[in-house]
Amino acid sequence: MSITIIKKGISDSIQDAGRYGYQHIGIQPCGYMDYLSAQLANYILNNSVTNPVIEIHFPTSTFYFEAENIICITGANFVPVLNEKSIAMQTPIQVNNGDVLQFLQPIHGRIAYIAFQGELTNNKWLNSFSYFSKRLELDSKLEIVKKEITPKDPTTLVDLFETIETRVFKQGVFQFIPGPAWNDLDQPSIQQVLNNPFKTTLQSNRMGFQLKGPSLNLISPKSYLSSAVTRGTMQLLPNGELIILMADHQTIGGYPNLGQIILVDLPRLAQLGKDSIIHFSLTNVDSAQQQYQSLQNRFTN
Amino acid sequence: MKINSIYNKVDWQIQHLGDHAFVFLLPAIMNENIIAQIMKLKKFIASKKMEGIKDLIPSYHSLTIVYDIQLLKETLYESFVSIDMIEFGNKLLTDYFNEPIFENKNKIENEIIKVPVCYEIEYGIDLKNLSVLKNIQVEEIIKIHTNTIYNVYCLGFMPGFAYMGKVDALIQINRHPKPRPLVPAGSVGIAGEQTGIYPMNAPGGWQIIGRTPIKIFDPIHLAKFNVADQIQFYSIDKATYLATNEYPTI
Numbered sequence: 001m002s003i004t005i006i007k008k009g010i011s012d013s014i015q016d017a018g019r020y021g022y023q024h025i026g027i028q029p030c031g032y033m034d035y036l037s038a039q040l041a042n043y044i045l046n047n048s049v050t051n052p053v054i055e056i057h058f059p060t061s062t063f064y065f066e067a068e069n070i071i072c073i074t075g076a077n078f079v080p081v082l083n084e085k086s087i088a089m090q091t092p093i094q095v096n097n098g099d100v101l102q103f104l105q106p107i108h109g110r111i112a113y114i115a116f117q118g119e120l121t122n123n124k125w126l127n128s129f130s131y132f133s134k135r136l137e138l139d140s141k142l143e144i145v146k147k148e149i150t151p152k153d154p155t156t157l158v159d160l161f162e163t164i165e166t167r168v169f170k171q172g173v174f175q176f177i178p179g180p181a182w183n184d185l186d187q188p189s190i191q192q193v194l195n196n197p198f199k200t201t202l203q204s205n206r207m208g209f210q211l212k213g214p215s216l217n218l219i220s221p222k223s224y225l226s227s228a229v230t231r232g233t234m235q236l237l238p239n240g241e242l243i244i245l246m247a248d249h250q251t252i253g254g255y256p257n258l259g260q261i262i263l264v265d266l267p268r269l270a271q272l273g274k275d276s277i278i279h280f281s282l283t284n285v286d287s288a289q290q291q292y293q294s295l296q297n298r299f300t301n
Numbered sequence: 302m303k304i305n306s307i308y309n310k311v312d313w314q315i316q317h318l319g320d321h322a323f324v325f326l327l328p329a330i331m332n333e334n335i336i337a338q339i340m341k342l343k344k345f346i347a348s349k350k351m352e353g354i355k356d357l358i359p360s361y362h363s364l365t366i367v368y369d370i371q372l373l374k375e376t377l378y379e380s381f382v383s384i385d386m387i388e389f390g391n392k393l394l395t396d397y398f399n400e401p402i403f404e405n406k407n408k409i410e411n412e413i414i415k416v417p418v419c420y421e422i423e424y425g426i427d428l429k430n431l432s433v434l435k436n437i438q439v440e441e442i443i444k445i446h447t448n449t450i451y452n453v454y455c456l457g458f459m460p461g462f463a464y465m466g467k468v469d470a471l472i473q474i475n476r477h478p479k480p481r482p483l484v485p486a487g488s489v490g491i492a493g494e495q496t497g498i499y500p501m502n503a504p505g506g507w508q509i510i511g512r513t514p515i516k517i518f519d520p521i522h523l524a525k526f527n528v529a530d531q532i533q534f535y536s537i538d539k540a541t542y543l544a545t546n547e548y549p550t551i
Contacts, residue, residue, distance in 0.1 A: 020355035020367065024343075025524035026456040029356075125520060177319050225329050226455055226464065228358035228365035230322045252360050252457025252464075260319025285386065288320035289370050296371060 001067035001118065003054075003142040006100070009061035011205075012136040014120070015247075016052040019128035023228065023251040030130035031247050033206060033270035034111050036295070037075035040164050041115035043299050044072045044157065045092060046149045052129040054114040054142070058106040061136055063114070065099045069144065070117045070151055075168070076109025076271060090161055092151035109169060109271045118146040132248055160298050167295065168267045175265055175283040176234060181224065181256035185236075189216040193258070193280055198242065200276045206248040209269060211278070215240035218256060226254040232261035244269065262288035264295055308338050310398050315390035318365060323386045325364040325394070331466050331494065332362075333452045333529075339364050340529040345397045352376045359528045360455035366390075413450060413531045416498075416513055418489050419542035420446075424512035431474055431491075431508060443536055445469045446510065451496060453530045461500035461518025463526040468496050476506035486548045487512045489534070500524075514546040 005012075015038065018031025032038040032055055039049040054063075058078050073080050073089045080087050081102050087093050095101070103112070120129060121143045154161075185193070198213030216236055229235070233245040235255040244261055245253075246269075261269065262283060272278070314326040325342060327335050339359045346366070347357055353373030358365040374384055420443045422428055432439045451465035458464075468491055476492045481504060484490070488499045490507025499505060500518035514537075517525040526532065537545075 022460075022523070023356040023358045023367065024456065024528065025460060025518075026458065026462055027460045027523075177317060179318065180316065180324075225331065225361040225363075226457065227324065227360045227363040228318070228322070228356075228367075230319055230367065232319055250457055250459075251358060252455050257318075260322075262320045285317050285320055292320060293371065 001069065001144045001146050003069075003116070003144065004064045004066065005061045005136050005138055005140045006064045007062035008138045009136065010057050010059050012054060012056045012061045013131070013134065014052050014122065014129045014136070014142065015055045016129045017050040018130055018247065019126050022126055026251050027126070028132045028248050028251060029231070030128065030132055030206075032113070032130075033247050034075055034113070034168060034267035036164050036168055036267040037111070037271075038113045038115070039299055040090070040160070041072045041074040041113045043152070043160075044074075044090060044154060045070060045115050045117055045151045047115060047117065049299050051115065052120050053116075054136070056103065056112050056114065057110065058103065060103040060112070063101040065095045065101070066097060067144075067146065068094065068096045069146065071095055071101075072115045072151070073112060074115070075112040077107040078103035078112050079105050079107060080112075090157075091154050110273055111270055116142075116144060117149055117151075118144040120144055130247075163295070163298060167264060168271055170268075172265070172268065173279045173281040174261050174269060175281055175288065176232075176259040176261045177283060177285060177288060179234065179257035179259040180227075181218070181222075181236065182258050184218045184222055184256060185258065186217050186219045189214075189218075192216060194282065197277045197279055200272050200274050200278065202274050204272075204274065206246055208246050208249060209244045209272075210237075211242045211244065213242065216242065216258075222256070224254055224256060226252045227257075229253040229257065230260055232263065232266050234258045234261065246270065262291070264288070264291045308335075310394050313394055315387050315394075317386060321370065322365055322367045323390055324366070325390060327362045329362045331454060335362050336452060336454055336529050342394075342397055343528075345400065346393055349393075358455075360457070413533050414526065416532055416534050417515065417537045417541070417545070418447075418511040418513050418534045419537050419539055420511040421539050421542075424488070424542075425510040427474075427490075427508040428510050431472065431510065434474065435472060437471060442472050442510065445472050446491075446496070447534045447536055449533070451532045451534075453526050453528050453532065454495075455528055456524060456526070459500060459503055461524040461526075462497055463517070463524070463528075463530075463532075464495050464497055465532055466496070467494045474508045477508065478506075480504050480506035484509060485512065487514065487516075487546075489513055512542070514542050514548070516547045 015032040018029040038053050042049045042051045070092050192214040198211040203210035343357045353369050353376050356367035453463045484505040486501045488509045489511045490509045492507045
C-alpha cells in the first residue's frame with residue numbers, strides 16, 4: 001500500500017516526534033511543529049500519538065492512495081477534498097484505492113496534518129522519519145503496511161477538540177521562562193518584551209520565527225560562550241530583533257538567550273501566519289510543566 | 302579563577318532552560334580542563350541510561366539536559382513525588398561526586414587526531430586577505446595553524462561541525478560580515494578564537510584558509526570528532542589532496 005505525491009506542495013514532509021539523542025553531534029531534532037494537532041490526528045485514529053504523520057503547508061501536495069486506509073486530518077483548515085468532495089477534519093475518513101486527496105484554500109492556520117493507519121516502512125534515520133530540510137517531492141511515496149484498528153468515535157471527543165482548538169488557534173499570550181541573558185537586557189528592553197506587541201514576519205519557517213518589534217538592547221555589549229538551545233528559545237539577534245527557534249533549530253547558539261517559550265504555546269506560534277500580533281508573559285517551570293502535563297493527560301487511553 | 306584544578310560540587314551551577322531542559326554550568330571560560338570535566342559529567346549521566354533524558358549536549362562550560370517530563374517522572378517516581386529539576390540535577394551531581402570511578406580521573410586522555418589540510422590558495426580563499434590584514438606571510442599562517450593542538454568545544458551549526466580552539470591570536474580574524482552563499486564541504490575556516498571544518502556544502506561566514514580531503518560527517522558513521530577531542534592539522538599538497546579527496550567534486 002502506498003500514498004503517492006502526484007503534485008508537489010510548497011513544503012510538505014513526513015514528521016514524527018523528532019530525532020533526539022544526537023544533538024551533541026549537531027544533529028537538529030526536527031519533528032512536528034504543531035505537535036498537538038499531530039497528536040490529535042493519531043489519537044483519533046487510535047494510533048500511538050508519536051506515529052509519523054504528513055505535515056503540509058498551503059499550497060499542499062496532492063495525494064493519491066493506492067490502497068484503502070483510514071486517515072484523519074487536523075490542524076490548519078485548508079479545505080480538504082477527497083475525489084473533489086468535501087471531507088470533515090478531526091474525523092476518521094475511509095479512503096480507497098484510486099482516491100485523490102487535495103486541499104483547496106487556506107481558511108485559517110499555517111500547518112495541517114494527515115495521519116494514516118498502519119506502519120510506515122520508508123527509510124528511517126537514527127530512529128526518526130523526520131529529516132532536516134527533506135521535503136515530499138513529485139512521485140515521493142509513503143509505503144505503508146496496513147494495520148486494522150478501530151478509530152475513536154469523534155462525537156465522544158468534543159471536549160478534547162475544544163481544548164486543543166483553544167490551545168492551538170485562540171488568541172493568547174506566549175508564556176516564556178527567562179533564559180540566561182534575560183537579566184543582561186536593559187530595563188526599557190525588559191519592559192518592551194513584557195508590555196509591547198511583536199509581529200510575526202515572512203521569515204518564519206521550520207527553523208525559527210523571526211519577529212518584528214521594538215529594538216532590544218543589552219545593558220552593555222557582551223559575548224557568550226555558545227551553549228545548547230531548544231525548541232522555543234528566544235534569541236536576540238545582533239540587529240536587536242528577536243527570533244524564536246522552532247523544530248529544525250540548530251543545536252547550539254551563541255546569541256543572547258533571553259528565554260524559552262513553553263511547550264504548550266509552541267503549537268499556537270507554529271500556526272501563526274505573517275503579521276500576527278503576539279504578546280509575551282513571564283511564567284515559571286512549575287506552571288509550564290503542569291499545563292503541559294494536564295494537556296498530555298488528555299491523550300491517555 | 303581555578304582553571305587547572307579539579308572542580309568540586311560547589312563549583313557547579315544548575316539552571317533551568319525553559320520547561321524541558323536544564324543546564325549544568327562551570328565558569329564561562331574556553332579551557333580544555335573545563336570541557337574535559339563537562340564530558341566526564343556527561344558520561345556519568347549517560348551511563349545511568351535514564352528514560353526521559355532525551356539529549357545531553359556539552360558545549361564549552363555547559364552540559365544541557367533535554368528531558369521529557371512525563372517519562373522522567375515515571376522513571377523517578379519513587380524518589381521524587383513532585384519533581385524539581387534543580388533538585389534532580391543536584392542529586393545527579395552528588396551521585397557523580399560519590400562515584401569512585403569518576404572521582405579521581407582528572408583528565409580524559411586523548412590521542413591527538415591528525416587532520417590533513419591543503420592550504421593552496423584555490424581552497425584557502427581567504428588566506429591572502431588574512432595575510433595582508435595581519436601582515437603575516439601565508440607560510441607563517443599555515444605554520445601557526447598546524448602547530449597548535451586544538452580542543453573540540455562543541456558540535457553545532459550543522460551535523461558534525463566541530464568548534465575548535467584556541468586559534469593563535471596572531472591569526473584570529475572575525476567572520477565575514479555577510480555569509481557566503483556556498484562554502485564547499487571540507488573547507489577549513491577561522492572565526493575569532495575558533496577554527497572548524499564544514500562537513501557539507503553550506504552557506505557560511507567563516508574565513509576559509511584551506512580544505513581537508515577527509516569526510517568529517519556522514520549519515521552512517523556520523524561525526525568524526527567528539528567534544529573534548531584533540532586535533533592537529535597538517536599541511537598536504539594539492540596532488541595528495543586530489544588523490545585522497547573523499548568528497549564528490551562540485
